[in-house]
Amino acid sequence: MEQLSEHFSDVELRVAGQPVRVVSNAKFLCLQILEPIREKFGALIIDSGYRDPAHNEAVGGVHGSFHEYQNDECAADFRPLPTASASLEMIFDWMRLESNFPFDHVILEHDKSGEPACIHVQAHVDNANRRPRGAYLRSTGKANDTVECDCVPA
Numbered sequence: 382m383e384q385l386s387e388h389f390s391d392v393e394l395r396v397a398g399q400p401v402r403v404v405s406n407a408k409f410l411c412l413q414i415l416e417p418i419r420e421k422f423g424a425l426i427i428d429s430g431y432r433d434p435a436h437n438e439a440v441g442g443v444h445g446s447f448h449e450y451q452n453d454e455c456a457a458d459f460r461p462l463p464t465a466s467a468s469l470e471m472i473f474d475w476m477r478l479e480s481n482f483p484f485d486h487v488i489l490e491h492d493k494s495g496e497p498a499c500i501h502v503q504a505h506v507d508n509a510n511r512r513p514r515g516a517y518l519r520s521t522g523k524a525n526d527t528v529e530c531d532c533v534p535a
Contacts, residue, residue: 382397383397383404385404385407385408385411385412386408386411386412386415386416387416388411388415388416388419388424389411389415389416389427391404391407393427393430394407394410394411394427394430394431394457395429395430395431395432396430396431396450399431399450402450403431403450405506406450406453406454406455406506407430407431407450407455409455409504409506410430410455410456410457410502410504413482413483413504414482414483414484414502414504415427415457415459417480417482418459418472418476421475422461422465422467422471422472422475423461423462423465423466423467424461424462424465425459425460425461425462426459426460426461426462427457427458427459428458428459428460428499429448429456429457429458429499430448430456430457431448431449431450431455432446432448432449433449434449437449441521447485447503447504448503452510453505453506453507453510454503454504454505454506455503455504455506456501456502456503456504457501457502458490458499458500458501459499459500459502460498460499460500468497469489469497469498469499469500470489470497472500473487473489473497473500473516476500476502476516477514477516477530477531477532477533478531478532478533479533481535482502482504482535483504483505483508483511483535484502484503484504484514484535485503485504485505485511485512485514485515486501486502486503486512486514486515486516486517487500487501487502487514487515487516487517487532488500488501488502488516488517488518488519488527489516489517489518489519490518490519490520490521491518491519491520491521492520492521493520498521499521513534514532514533514534514535515529515532516529516530516531516532517529517530518530
């Protein structure tokens with residue numbers, strides 16, 4: 382097991398044994414986004430990190446998802462520990478309105494009952510490729526119910 386950052390391992394982000402580029406993308410995500418969130422809100426559970434294309438398809442991910450870590454892309458779905466004082470909504474609002482994180486999209490995903498399930502964050506390692514920051518609400522999986530939210534530019 383290799384540490385990608387102080388609190389996140391290659392196993393958690395599912396990049397163990399993957400090519401150097403994929404591991405490097407995961408390190409960027411951990412250092413630039415996940416560690417600062419953990420520092421502010423406490424330990425996080427990583428629900429999904431890297432997915433090979435077949436796994437991404439099997440779990441209902443969109444084709445070309447940032448979870449596939451193609452080129453300089455990276456993504457993770459996470460949530461705070463059940464005992465945490467911060468809710469998913471609090472973390473999502475802080476990320477989109479107060480943080481200066483280099484993400485492309487942050488999405489608060491909800492389950493079929495409408496309850497918040499996780500936060501999806503995606504980024505380009507190379508800032509030259511980065512799209513303007515966007516924040517969204519939507520159902521998990523291949524959802525077509527996306528709602529845009531305010532998001533302060535980085």
